[in-house]
Amino acid sequence: MLTGLIIVGLLMAAGFALHRRGYAGYAPAPAGLAILHRGEAAFVDAVAEVLFPAGGGLALSGIDAQLPHSIDRHLVALPWRQRAQIRLLLGAVEHITLVLPSEEPGGRGRFSSLSAASRIALLDRLSRHRFGLLRLLMTALRSVFVLGYLGHPANLHGLSLAPFEIELGVSEAELLFPRVGGLVSSIAFGPEDLNVAEYREPLRPDGERHRAYARTAATQTGRAKR
Amino acid sequence: MSALSTDWIEPARDRVRVFAQYDHAFEEKADVVVVGSGPSGAVAAFELAAAGHDVILLEEGPPFTVRDFELDGNLSMTRTMREGGLRMTRGTTMPTMQAVALGGGSLVNSAICVRPPDSVFDRWATRYDLERTDRAHLDPHFDAIADFLGIAPTPEEVQGPRNLLFRDGCDQMGVSSEPISRNVKGCRGSGECFTGCRSRAKQSMDVSYVPAALRAGARVFTSVQVQEIRRSGRRVTGVSGQVVAPFTHGAAKGRSHRFRIEAKAVVLAAGCTATPVLLQHSDDLANASGQVGENLQFHPGVAIAGVFPEAVQPQFGATQGYQSLAFLDEGFKLETLWAPPPLLALRFPGLGEELQARFAELPNMAIFDAIASANRSLGRVRKRFRSLEPVLEWQLHPDDVAILRRSLHVIAQIFFAAGARKILPGVSGIPHELTNIEDAAVLDSSAVKVGNLVMGGNHVFCTTRMHGDPTRGVVDEDGRCHDLENLYIADTGIFPQCPSVNPMFTGMALARRQAIALSERL
Numbered sequence: 001m002l003t004g005l006i007i008v009g010l011l012m013a014a015g016f017a018l019h020r021r022g023y024a025g026y027a028p029a030p031a032g033l034a035i036l037h038r039g040e041a042a043f044v045d046a047v048a049e050v051l052f053p054a055g056g057g058l059a060l061s062g063i064d065a066q067l068p069h070s071i072d073r074h075l076v077a078l079p080w081r082q083r084a085q086i087r088l089l090l091g092a093v094e095h096i097t098l099v100l101p102s103e104e105p106g107g108r109g110r111f112s113s114l115s116a117a118s119r120i121a122l123l124d125r126l127s128r129h130r131f132g133l134l135r136l137l138m139t140a141l142r143s144v145f146v147l148g149y150l151g152h153p154a155n156l157h158g159l160s161l162a163p164f165e166i167e168l169g170v171s172e173a174e175l176l177f178p179r180v181g182g183l184v185s186s187i188a189f190g191p192e193d194l195n196v197a198e199y200r201e202p203l204r205p206d207g208e209r210h211r212a213y214a215r216t217a218a219t220q221t222g223r224a225k226r
Numbered sequence: 227m228s229a230l231s232t233d234w235i236e237p238a239r240d241r242v243r244v245f246a247q248y249d250h251a252f253e254e255k256a257d258v259v260v261v262g263s264g265p266s267g268a269v270a271a272f273e274l275a276a277a278g279h280d281v282i283l284l285e286e287g288p289p290f291t292v293r294d295f296e297l298d299g300n301l302s303m304t305r306t307m308r309e310g311g312l313r314m315t316r317g318t319t320m321p322t323m324q325a326v327a328l329g330g331g332s333l334v335n336s337a338i339c340v341r342p343p344d345s346v347f348d349r350w351a352t353r354y355d356l357e358r359t360d361r362a363h364l365d366p367h368f369d370a371i372a373d374f375l376g377i378a379p380t381p382e383e384v385q386g387p388r389n390l391l392f393r394d395g396c397d398q399m400g401v402s403s404e405p406i407s408r409n410v411k412g413c414r415g416s417g418e419c420f421t422g423c424r425s426r427a428k429q430s431m432d433v434s435y436v437p438a439a440l441r442a443g444a445r446v447f448t449s450v451q452v453q454e455i456r457r458s459g460r461r462v463t464g465v466s467g468q469v470v471a472p473f474t475h476g477a478a479k480g481r482s483h484r485f486r487i488e489a490k491a492v493v494l495a496a497g498c499t500a501t502p503v504l505l506q507h508s509d510d511l512a513n514a515s516g517q518v519g520e521n522l523q524f525h526p527g528v529a530i531a532g533v534f535p536e537a538v539q540p541q542f543g544a545t546q547g548y549q550s551l552a553f554l555d556e557g558f559k560l561e562t563l564w565a566p567p568p569l570l571a572l573r574f575p576g577l578g579e580e581l582q583a584r585f586a587e588l589p590n591m592a593i594f595d596a597i598a599s600a601n602r603s604l605g606r607v608r609k610r611f612r613s614l615e616p617v618l619e620w621q622l623h624p625d626d627v628a629i630l631r632r633s634l635h636v637i638a639q640i641f642f643a644a645g646a647r648k649i650l651p652g653v654s655g656i657p658h659e660l661t662n663i664e665d666a667a668v669l670d671s672s673a674v675k676v677g678n679l680v681m682g683g684n685h686v687f688c689t690t691r692m693h694g695d696p697t698r699g700v701v702d703e704d705g706r707c708h709d710l711e712n713l714y715i716a717d718t719g720i721f722p723q724c725p726s727v728n729p730m731f732t733g734m735a736l737a738r739r740q741a742i743a744l745s746e747r748l
Contacts, residue, residue: 056582077304079475082312123577132677135654136319143572147300150585151568160589161541161567164416168292169426172437175235176242177289177328177448180472183246184239191232196426196433198376200412202384205542210297 021095021110030068035075039112040087041068043094046112047141050120052149059158059221062149070148089140093126096137100125153216162213164203171196238440245288245449248469251484256282256445257748259465259489261452261504264330265730266716266737267495268435269371273741274493275442279748282487283444284465286451287327288472289432295422299566302421305473306334309615317605318622320526320681324497326475328448329432331497331684332730336419336545337408337428338561339377340727341368343554354722355694358703359736367735374438375409375429377731384415386543388592391534392562393548395644401636403550406561409434410544417564419545450485453614455492455508455713462511462713464488491712491744493705495737498522498686498719499616503609505690512690512707517700521691522605522620523724524683528630529563529595531570531650532641537589540564554599554726557626558633560640563593573652573680584650594640596633597685599726600626607689622676630679631670638666654678685729690719705740716740 022039029038036044048062055061075083094111101107102118111119126138149155156162170193178186260271263285271283287306288294296302303311308324315322325331347360371377380389385405396403409429419428426433440446453467466486494501502519505511512518543564550560564570567588574584605620634651638660641649648661651669655678660666668674693699696708701720707713716737718729725732 051577052582053578056579057586058582074300074304077301077473078310078312082310085312120578127577142577146571146574146581147568149568150571151298151300151566155585156567159567159586160539163297163418164541166414166416166424168424170292171426171433172232172235173289173426173433174291175232176239176437176440177291177432178244178246179291180288180294181246182244184242184244187239191235194232197412200414200425200427202413202415203542205386205539207542 033068033072035083036068036072039094040090042112043090044068044071046119047145048149050116050123051145059154059217060152064220065149065152065155067145067148070152071144074148086144089137089144092137093141097122153213154220157209157213157217160209162209165208165210166203167195169196170194234441241440241445243447245469245472248449248483253486254282255488256280257489258491258493258744259284259487260493260495261465262330262495262497262717263328263431263436264325264495264497264717265332265431266733267493268329268431268439269734269737270493270495270716270741271444272435272439272442273738274745275439275444277745279745281439281444282489283436283439283446284450284452285328285446285448286470287325288448289328290333290422292424292426295424297421299421299569308475310475315605315618315620315683317619318676320524320620320683322524322618322683322686324499328436329430332430333422333432334420335730337410338546338728339372339407339409339731342725342727342732346726350722354692354699356692356703356722357694359692364735364739367738368731371731371734371738375434376411377407377409379405379407380413380544380547384413384544385547386415386417387538388540388564389543389547389562391538391592391644392594392640395640396550398643399639401550401640402552403548406546406549408544413544415543417541417543417545420565451614452496452504453507455504455511457508457511461711462492465492490748491714493714493716493744495716497717498689499607499618501715501717501719502607502689503614503616506609507614512700512709512713514709515697515700517691517698519607519689521688522607522618523601523603523687524620525597525685525724526600526603526622526626526630526681526683527595527597528634528679528681529593530634530637530641530652531591531593532646533587533648533650534590534592534645535647538592540589540591553633553636556632557599557629558596559727560594560596560633560637563595574650575658594637596630596637598626598629598633599724600629601723602626627676631674634674635666635670638669639663642666652680685724687718687721687724687729690715691722692720693722704743705736714740714744
């Protein structure tokens with residue numbers, strides 16, 4: 001009886017500790033996330049803030065680029081196995097302080113609770129660590145963030161690296177196949193719409209860039225400045 | 227504008243099936259069922275249909291129209307690639323991708339079409355008992371495909387500065403280089419081959435051979451996953467599987483209607499990593515030799531970013547417009563490269579402002595890469611537990627590490643000869659930036675270890691290799707499985723060794739030859 005009570009008590013204590021470490025105390029998640037929970041969103045912002053600081057020469061900082069949303073969109077599109085791997089990756093670095101504590105007081109706290117200086121120092125430590133597995137962890141984490149940050153339309157537009165604004169080609173494929181998810185009967189093109197040719201005028205290297213990227217850049221950059 | 231008659235379009239539409247149409251299980255019959263609509267499968271389907279046979283072409287992915295292309299490189303990969311574009315090898319870790327779309331990899335590759343040199347075919351013939359797999363026998367097939375797809379060297383007006391810098395660097399070094407021949411008509415130089423050509427200039431299979439197959443009478447079923455090859459004695463009788471929803475990576479539980487197709491012959495063109503898994507899943511079919519899934523080879527690739535004093539406007543120009551075949555005898559081929567910038571930037575070193583400063587240099591950057599003929603680096607493909615995705619085990623051989631080191635050093639020399647201010651080798655364990663040719667010598671030294679190399683390997687070979695000896699290979703020179711009378715394989719898995727150059731053209735030429743041979747037997 002007593003043993004049972006002790007086991008139950010230990011389990012409850014462990015559950016409480018896990019809850020406190022893993023879920024409690026985070027600010028509410030930003031609206032519109034499909035997968036990331038508030039702890040993960042807080043972690044993403046904590047990394048983004050130090051990995052891509054404001055004033056770093058690009059149109060948007062990591063925080064302004066709203067990486068929780070872009071990473072969330074990526075996760076939604078991934079198969080469950082890869083989605084789980086990335087979420088494990090986020091969780092692993094959030095709690096890596098348990099084995100690689102920061103030097104500041106409370107250095108074993110969650111990554112997202114550390115000061116900015118301690119966070120960037122810890123990421124730097126990971127990227128140079130003698131254990132290949134930890135370096136690999138950092139490479140993977142960095143990749144997830146770089147894709148979201150540099151892929152932001154405002155940042156690409158600011159670097160003149162947004163896709164070109166081009167007339168969409170209409171080939172026989174557009175006449176034969178519907179858009180993904182549609183029925184063949186929904187095909188909107190007919191033979192009169194075909195516009196592909198053996199030769200078409202090349203784009204100009206400084207030609208107009210995709211309007212949606214330009215629009216997003218104007219909106220987001222203005223918002224970030226405010 | 228197309229001057230050709232389009233009367234065939236309406237009837238051809240009736241022979242297309244897409245996900246939204248499947249509302250019940252179905253069974254069909256055909257002369258030939260082709261599994262996979264990538265370059266080899268599409269060529270085989272067209273040739274067989276054009277010869278008058280009743281052909282069904284099956285594809286697990288959906289057709290993409292030009293409005294379905296996703297410009298965000300990251301999201302594009304999740305939609306067009308298996309495992310969301312995050313597939314990795316085990317052993318020596320390296321990312322590798324396989325497309326899942328009508329047209330297969332041709333939808334999202336850079337359209338490179340290169341014929342392997344005679345030396346490659348000589349090696350294949352000698353070591354693998356092949357008598358008809360040489361340039362003399364294959365050139366008519368290469369020629370026919372080149373005519374059909376309009377394969378031609380990339381014109382100078384769409385090269386853009388970053389491709390021409392490669393040419394200039396090679397010229398300065400006295401190294402031969404040439405514009406890359408591609409299956410493209412009317413390229414405008416948007417540099418977005420990897421996310422789908424919005425101009426529809428790239429002659430990917432979905433705009434070329436698949437429509438031609440439809441026009442010739444073939445039926446095309448998309449969003450269908452083949453799960454089993456059915457067999458009776460020494461013959462296969464068809465395939466079966468289930469409908470899968472687009473972008474669900476085969477995991478959809480909802481509309482999973484079953485299907486079954488009976489055929490006089492089956493052509494597997496599911497790709498070098500999927501075909502062996504399908505055979506293993508079908509009671510280890512065609513594996514008396516024990517070679518199914520073995521001998522896995524890649525062309526591992528490495529790349530360097532070079533930063534020039536002036537802007538090179540890298541977004542403009544053919545994705546891969548120039549190459550050098552001067553080092554094929556040493557085991558590597560050099561190319562220019564562009565991709566969605568966030569993907570290129572994954573290899574940039576640094577954190578915080580240092581990393582952002584490198585992003586800001588992207589407008590001044592060009593990327594040159596090397597692919598290695600790593601035929602000593604071997605691996606195998608196994609079926610993952612309760613899945614049709616593969617497990618890829620592969621080890622980079624030390625001799626091939628030496629080839630990659632040497633290729634990195636040559637790329638560095640080309641960059642500095644072209645006037646680069648500095649290079650970012652993307653190799654851990656050595657300086658993040660190199661600013662002169664003397665310092666670049668470190669790239670060809672023991673400081674560059676396997677674990678430090680950042681590689682990618684999207685050319686995959688040999689897992690169902692062709693061999694004249696039935697005990698040592700899976701298929702014969704016509705692509706027919708040694709063990710079975712009417713099962714054919716037509717993808718890069720049948721290559722006996724890596725071909726040292728980009729494989730799509732060779733795969734299509736072999737598929738055309740196979741289709742003609744099969745047609746005569748039907």
